[in-house]
Amino acid sequence: MILLINRAITDILNNKFLYIVSIFTITISIFIVSMFTLFFVNTNKIMDSWEKGIKIMAYLKSDKNIEENRKKILNLYGVKEIKFISKKNALNLLKKQMKRQSSLFTNIESNPLPDAFEIKMINFAKNHKKIDVLASQIESLPFIDDVEYGEKWIVKYINIFNLFKFTGYGICVVFFITSIFIVVNTIKLIFYSRKEELKIMRLVGATDNFIKNPFYISGVFQGFIGGILGILILFIIYLMVLTNVDKEFILDFINVRFLSFYEYIILILCSIFSGWFGCYIALKKI
């Protein structure tokens, strides 16, 4: 075992340049991938809270048969939850929201606001076409006066965000494949540069495993170091951004967090895997 590791280390030292290129590629890949991961874990939270906020407001013509009407809406596909907001409640809410302009309300004698249902949807329906359909269905009900869903823009943003997310996944996959490819190349180059030596090793009785194991160790090593460096670079950039950007902006934005321990482990394992797998492909046919 010690001899095996010894051979792997000698191997790495003898081919420093190739290994540095390879580790550098893995570092970049892991950096990109972890940057996306960081972006997604943080934006996902915003998206979640936004998604939760999507609702349709349906204003009622009269306040009769509230329970019955509520059931009718509840039967529509995509509706998850309905909250009744009476005109009184609505006015109080409005007053609360507009405290400074409370003088506006002093002259109001009768409540001009209608009763309303606040309708929340199941996740599946949170697609702006589906919301459109649902909203027009609700609007066509006889007891509904008007329908409003101002959060339509959110839905659009979510779609853009999803597009972005898939692009992100795509880029991650591309970089993952690139690093595997580079490892394959590195290992192959070293293998061919040492062909004569390996032939001699075989002639004195070396098994395939004896010859290949140091390559696997160096592959895993490349992956490990590349992974650590990639995350380290991201962390340094993260700290720099955090200290330079306006604190208020960040607090406003939401509390941005770095990757969790669990996510580190996953990323580094992925990196190690790419090193190992690259090695496996390189040595498969030899």
Next chain:
Amino acid sequence: MKLEDKIKKDAIIRMFHVNRKYGSVYALKDINIEIKKNEFVFITGPSGAGKSTLLKLCYLEEKLTEGQIIIDGINISRILPKKIPFLRRKIGIIFQDYKLILTKTVFENISLVLEVSGHKISYIKKKVRSILRTVGMEEKINSYPLGLSGGEQQRVAVARAVVGNPEIIFADEPTGSLDKITAKKIMELLKSFHNRGTTVIIATHDNFLINNSYGRVISLKNGKIIKN
């Protein structure tokens, strides 16, 4: 009948109708040889006679074109690839062109043989030192092959071939680059292994070696046996 059986059992190498062609030219043609355990055999003949080729077939560096070779009961034309390393560990080879690994030191070149068969570091260190002392190369233990003279490289090659206490030693011109005194020392070393029970097969065109030695002589010419 019984005697014949016994001879067959004792044979460590048997060749039946061995042919080796390069292109359309025969390097070896219809070779039939039986070498017994613990025999000391010279394979001789002029340059290009096929001596090296014959040895290469035995340790599987080259493939047979036709025929069969059986080594220690194993038919090497039908051996499973994963068993080849274990067969080779029973064999010590002194290559005509030495085949030392240029990026490794003398010590590493020799220790490799013991490493592949899984010996402990402490044993390896002791063993390599002692074998280098035997061939008179202990002072060059940390040198690289390119820093050695031809004769010194050859002695390292000899040390590597015998360090694993092989059952069979194939020596291709083991004294080609050595002066008479060193050559004699190497021959003494090979004979000492022979005395311990090792089968030794030496390919050489050096008649001096043969005349001053004991053992069986097989003469090749143009790929054929002319004297056995």
